Amino acid sequence: MTGITYEDFLDLSYEPSDADLVCEFHVEPAADMEIEAAASRVASESSNGTWAELQVEECVDLSATACDIDGSRVTVAYPDALFEPGNMPQVLSCIAGNIMGMKAVERIRLLDCRWPEGLATSFPGPQFGSRVRDEIFDAGDRPILATVPKPKVGLPTKEHVRVGREAWLGGIDLLKDDENLTDQSFNPYEDRLTESLAARDEAEEATGESKSYLVNVTGPTHDMLERVDRAAEEGCEYVMVDVVTTGWGAVQTVRDACESHGVAIHAHRAMHAAFDRIETHGVSMRVIAQLARLCGVDQIHTGTADLGKLANEDTVGINEWLYSDLYGLRDVLPVASGGLHPGLVPELVSRVGTNVCIQAGGGIHGHPGGTHDGAKALRQATDATVAGVSLEEYATDYPELAVAMEKWGTE
Ligand code: CAP
Numbered sequence: 001m002t003g004i005t006y007e008d009f010l011d012l013s014y015e016p017s018d019a020d021l022v023c024e025f026h027v028e029p030a031a032d033m034e035i036e037a038a039a040s041r042v043a044s045e046s047s048n049g050t051w052a053e054l055q056v057e058e059c060v061d062l063s064a065t066a067c068d069i070d071g072s073r074v075t076v077a078y079p080d081a082l083f084e085p086g087n088m089p090q091v092l093s094c095i096a097g098n099i100m101g102m103k104a105v106e107r108i109r110l111l112d113c114r115w116p117e118g119l120a121t122s123f124p125g126p127q128f129g130s131r132v133r134d135e136i137f138d139a140g141d142r143p144i145l146a147t148v149p150k151p152k153v154g155l156p157t158k159e160h161v162r163v164g165r166e167a168w169l170g171g172i173d174l175l176k177d178d179e180n181l182t183d184q185s186f187n188p189y190e191d192r193l194t195e196s197l198a199a200r201d202e203a204e205e206a207t208g209e210s211k212s213y214l215v216n217v218t219g220p221t222h223d224m225l226e227r228v229d230r231a232a233e234e235g236c237e238y239v240m241v242d243v244v245t246t247g248w249g250a251v252q253t254v255r256d257a258c259e260s261h262g263v264a265i266h267a268h269r270a271m272h273a274a275f276d277r278i279e280t281h282g283v284s285m286r287v288i289a290q291l292a293r294l295c296g297v298d299q300i301h302t303g304t305a306d307l308g309k310l311a312n313e314d315t316v317g318i319n320e321w322l323y324s325d326l327y328g329l330r331d332v333l334p335v336a337s338g339g340l341h342p343g344l345v346p347e348l349v350s351r352v353g354t355n356v357c358i359q360a361g362g363g364i365h366g367h368p369g370g371t372h373d374g375a376k377a378l379r380q381a382t383d384a385t386v387a388g389v390s391l392e393e394y395a396t397d398y399p400e401l402a403v404a405m406e407k408w409g410t411e
Pocket residue numbers: 148150152178179268269270301302303309310335336337338339340359360361362363
């Protein structure tokens with residue numbers, strides 16, 4: 001090898017091979033730089049180059065190649081040998097690492113990845129994926145329904161469990177902890193786990209339906225592993241992990257522990273917007289969802305296709321990717337959440353289909369009749385939608401739905 005300069009990393013005639021990891025970036029060069037020079041620096045810094053020209057005696061050639069430039073869209077192909085199989089933090093330190101802060105670019109966003117088979121299948125992928133709808137529940141053709149007690153934090157364990165019981169009895173499938181509830185003194189993990197599961201059993205008995213509880217195990221990795229063990233010992237089918245705040249290495253570790261217990265993972269994504277909200281910089285939610293699927297979560301929040309309270313990206317496109325064929329790895333069940341209420345269900349289902357989980361917090365517990373009526377209203381809206389009956393018509397026989405529509409409307 002004679003030398004490595006920035007120019008060595010640009011080759012617009014290069015055709016990526018099937019073994020390459022191909023990444024699409026949005027790149028805005030620094031004011032004094034052409035896009036070609038910026039693209040070359042991106043490929044360099046994210047593979048084996050640096051700012052200084054190197055004279056190298058002996059080194060495996062792991063250079064990435066900036067191989068296409070279309071306006072601000074830059075394609076970079078990475079050789080598979082650059083990556084440690086099954087190590088997501090290492091992959092990200094390459095393709096979404098130092099380049100995010102380089103002076104050579106004003107803005108840079110990792111938009112999409114095409115994962116080669118070898119690298120993709122070095123990760124386990126989901127244990128269950130959307131099969132949870134049949135394997136954990138018996139939801140038939142309808143979306144599964146989840147709720148998270150509100151206020152997010154502060155409910156003592158008994159009250160938290162009471163709210164959960166009301167929701168299950170009203171027709172919700174899944175009770176979920178909120179993201180900032182883990183193991184605080186007002187509602188300790190152990191008490192919440194055992195008492196919620198006892199209430200789940202009662203609700204199953206009373207309704208004849210399968211119910212489940214998503215306990216939030218997020219924390220330092222060794223604590224998460226203990227919490228997963230306890231959840232499994234107590235008969236929990238699911239745990240919730242906040243995948244961005246906890247980090248991908250920890251997600252991988254928890255995924256292994258969950259497999260040993262046959263427990264599914266619900267991925268919450270708090271902090272994703274720090275990466276994906278500014279549309280010209282960071283890492284897209286599409287890529288975050290890809291990382292989550294490879295690392296093996298079974299369901300993940302992907303937004304509400306613009307119907308809810310939070311700014312969203314392309315929910316529909318992300319969901320399609322989560323369902324798509326990926327060398328035999330299982331799919332992932334998308335979760336629509338954030339500002340949803342019963343009146344939005346028909347439009348939501350028309351945008352995202354029924355192979356999803358619909359989660360509502362305020363849209364259930366804020367019902368004028370309380371949690372039980374709110375849960376009934378969300379279930380009624382879902383049943384009506386799947387049966388092809390308009391909410392207005394259905395609500396004539398179901399007063400809880402009528403009250404929800406009166407309060408929140410249908411938009
Ligand atoms: C929803 C929620 C979810 C967000 C996550 C909340 O409550 O519990 O965490 O939806 O957002 O805390 O806001 P509401 P996303 O139903 O009361 O809005 O799905 O976008 O990751």
